Amino acid sequence: MIALYVVAAIAVFAAIRAIIEKNTGRKLPYANVLNFAVAGALVLLLDHPLSLVAAAAYFVGSTLESNAIASTYAGGVKR
């Protein structure tokens, strides 16, 4: 039960820190921390076997989203 509170505290801190940051390049690591903390909270929140699949799907999806934003922000694929 204490792990859930720790993960929620990390998520709140990362969300506040990612919002008040001015530079876009510095926002992205805190958004990653928030995504990992929420993926940990999803698997601790409910005692169900399919909960692991939901957390893995959110992990894959949020990593894909962050990589797409970072790749486009850095200039995209040079052609």
Next chain:
Amino acid sequence: MNTTFILGLVILAIGVLSVAFVRPKTYVARLINLEIPAWGLLLVMLAYDEALAILTFVAVTAIGTFVIVRLLEWRDASC
């Protein structure tokens, strides 16, 4: 009242106001702001326990975003 219902209504109101009074009056900012009330409406649907409605709504929102993006690209190319 339920926490999910109140939170969904608040996010829906914030999203509708941000779409109506968008700050940089560009198409991209309005399109990104249009995604905010979709998540608020998803929370309101979640408060009424409508699982199939949420699935259909999320899929149709993604397809509608794709159609609007196609329309914007075609309009920028033609003009």
Next chain:
Amino acid sequence: MIAGLEVAFGLIALAGAVSAALIRDSYGKLISLGILVAGVLPFIVDRGYLDVAVTVSLIAPIATIFVLMVARREES
């Protein structure tokens, strides 16, 4: 859910919505939209709709990538 966790994730979702409405930069708006999704998703899992959670968490990045296609076009 426990009341403290509801407050925490509701605060994350609300902060994501407000910052996505107020930030003027396009990439900052998309990052704030990711924060909003991260705040909404524990409420879906807590009600027990795990299939809905899987679908939402796989479709939300696809919509973001669609928006990124037009954001890159506008910037250049």
